[in-house]
Amino acid sequence: MDPALLRERELFKKRALSTPAVEKRPAASDTGSHKKKKPKVDKESSSGSKHSAELSNGNFNIKTSSGYKFGCLAKIVNYMKTRHQNGDTHFLTLDEILDETKLLDISMKQKQWLMTEALVNNPKIDVRDGTYGFKPKYNLKDKKALLRLLDKHDQLGLGGVLLDDVEEGLPNSAKAIKALGDQIIFVTRPDKKKILFYNDKHCQFVVDEEFQKLWRSVPVDAMDEEKIEEYLKKQGISSMQETGVKKMLPVQKRKKQSAQRKRHFKTHNNHLAGILEDYTDGVPGKK
Numbered sequence: 001m002d003p004a005l006l007r008e009r010e011l012f013k014k015r016a017l018s019t020p021a022v023e024k025r026p027a028a029s030d031t032g033s034h035k036k037k038k039p040k041v042d043k044e045s046s047s048g049s050k051h052s053a054e055l056s057n058g059n060f061n062i063k064t065s066s067g068y069k070f071g072c073l074a075k076i077v078n079y080m081k082t083r084h085q086n087g088d089t090h091f092l093t094l095d096e097i098l099d100e101t102k103l104l105d106i107s108m109k110q111k112q113w114l115m116t117e118a119l120v121n122n123p124k125i126d127v128r129d130g131t132y133g134f135k136p137k138y139n140l141k142d143k144k145a146l147l148r149l150l151d152k153h154d155q156l157g158l159g160g161v162l163l164d165d166v167e168e169g170l171p172n173s174a175k176a177i178k179a180l181g182d183q184i185i186f187v188t189r190p191d192k193k194k195i196l197f198y199n200d201k202h203c204q205f206v207v208d209e210e211f212q213k214l215w216r217s218v219p220v221d222a223m224d225e226e227k228i229e230e231y232l233k234k235q236g237i238s239s240m241q242e243t244g245v246k247k248m249l250p251v252q253k254r255k256k257q258s259a260q261r262k263r264h265f266k267t268h269n270n271h272l273a274g275i276l277e278d279y280t281d282g283v284p285g286k287k
Contacts, residue, residue, distance in 0.1 A: 069113060069118075072103050072110065073119075075101055075103065076103070077124055077134075079101050080133065080134040081168065084133070084134035085167065085172075089134075090133070091128055092132055092133070094114060094132065124136075136168045138161065138170075140170040142170075142176065143170075143179055146166060151200075153198065154197070157238045159195070159197075160196050160197040162196075163186075163196055164193065183199050184196050184197070184199060185198075185199045
């Protein structure tokens with residue numbers, strides 16, 4: 001073997017012996033601290049659960065209770081409307097309503113709120129001697145009542161009646177409307193809501209052609225809707241107003257014409273008035 005390689009080998013051994021290598025092992029303190037950290041996490045989780053429990057019993061519970069109250073009110077109103085549409089128009093006590101709506105788990109405070117504030121002030125609930133019933137816009141008993149209502153609107157020039165209001169106030173409205181047949185005219189608004197009109201068959205008559213020609217010969221090009229409405233009002237005739245959704249046109253702002261104001265300049269050296277001389281026309285002659 002080459003002696004130079006042997007010398008380098010011996011030198012390498014000496015250096016290795018002079019700098020011994022130590023294996024890194026996990027210290028006992030590190031393992032103990034790792035074990036101790038676990039209960040800290042448990043403490044944090046337990047404190048978080050306690051905090052959430054406090055929120056559920058505190059302010060958060062107040063929010064949910066207020067939402068629960070109004071949810072109960074909406075459920076009661078919808079139930080009273082449904083039973084009225086089905087023909088059950090007799091009044092109920094609050095205990096009967098809570099029993100039929102299965103709201104028996106409400107507190108006395110919420111029950112008192114329903115009795116003294118919520119149901120009394122609700123526009124869709126009618127209160128009579130401690131009992132409650134549904135109060136529609138038009139309280140209609142049968143199809144004859146609906147036909148009288150439409151006829152009245154037609155005679156007074158009030159226009160038609162919304163189908164939603166009829167369905168709300170007339171029990172079994174679909175059958176009644178179907179039974180009336182061609183005595184009712186349906187008109188669909190631009191917002192897809194249907195309106196019921198009375199079909200006055202007395203107005204269905206044949207007009208002579210001479211009257212039609214005279215009618216069409218009257219020029220109304222210079223008359224706009226406002227002038228026609230004003231003329232009808234003077235004659236004591238009320239025109240039917242459009243109940244559909246109106247599109248709002250953007251208002252064009254007028255530009256204000258800025259008036260030319262006279263500019264005022266500040267004057268200086270007012271205390272020297274009468275002493276100073278004006279040299280705009282040239283140097284004055286010596287006196």
